[in-house]
Amino acid sequence: MIDDDGARLRELGPQVLGVLVRRGADFASAEDAVQEALLEAVRRWPAEPPDNPRAWLVTVAWRKYTDAVRSEAARARREEREYAAPAPGPAQQADDTLLLLFLAAHPALTPASAVALTLRAVAGLTTAQIARAYLVPEATMAQRISRAKATLRGKRLNEPGDLGTVLKVLYLIFNEGYDGQVDLAAEAIRLTRQAAAASEEPEVAGLLALMLIHHARRATRHTDSGDLIPLAQQDRSAWDTTLIAEGVQVLQHALARDRLGEYQAQAAIAALHADARSAEETDWPQILQWYDELSALTDSPVVALNRAVAVGQVDGPLAGLRAAEAVPPDVPRHAAVRAYLHERAGNTGQARALYAEAADVATSIPERDHLTRQGARMQP
Incomplete structure (x- = not known):
């Protein structure tokens, strides 16, 4: 039932966390309860695999949360009021992802703490994986995550939140790249895809387009020995044209909404670079026009x-x-x-x-x- 790398639990953890948050649990307490449920799953599933793993985790995590909140009477009243579990589905899962992103990117957190908490709670990475990706001791990362959760304890998302902060956190994760085991760029794209599926805001699509186009050049940015290769000298025939085409399509849909933002402008510049068959054919006048647009949007x-x-x-x-x-x-x-x-x-x-x-x-x-x-x- 459980893969050696825990991929199934990693996929289910954020989904279960989203259910608990929607039922009224505060983010930090819900995340604690989900982690306890995941540990119990590791112990019990090999011998007693559940028919519905997600429902099993929701039930166990919710029980652990309510047990930790107040008395048995308070727990009973809370369950009676909030326990109706919504039917699982792609749209609800996408909504949960956006909700969790808003919580993990809370303005009370530092950027580093918001990134760590997002990777733990929303991407489902373990503390050890996040620590290895950021080249810090596991104990250091555990403290960072604990402090972030302590900051958020008792807070609930009762308003839309700051989408700009969410996008900055996702872009920070993307720019960290990867360490060979945990591909943070791929994680950022995966999370941004889910955010784009749950939001009509064109800047979310703009960020996704920017990530896709940049990611298409990933294999050509360094030599086999790790030396940096400038954009003008990269082997353009090795760029991932499928990712570029997807990024351009996503960008076009975003621009059609006529609410230009800085990520859309950055993606347009990246698309012009990707469209040139050689460095000499780059449309620099149009790139300069987009930089003028970008300069008007940000200082x-x-x-x-x-x-x-x-x-x-x-x-x-x-x-x-x-x-x-x-x-x-x-x-x-x-x-x-x-x-x-x-x-x-x-x-x-x-x-x-x-x-x-x-x-x-x-x-x-x-x-x-x-x-x-x-x-x-x-x-x-």
């Missing part, structure tokens, strides 16, 4: 820096450098962008110094090594 300095690259492609590297000068110098990759633009302008000495500066502040070893190699090309 992000990261967006302004990326726009400077597009300006450099359309109006020349000197114009790009002028645009970059308006961006605060402490923005990540600021030195790398200026190094690239100076190289295109023929200023090899400045480019070399800036590549070295960028390598010193790189946030990953592959990025540092790539920038070091770029600077080495500038040696006289």
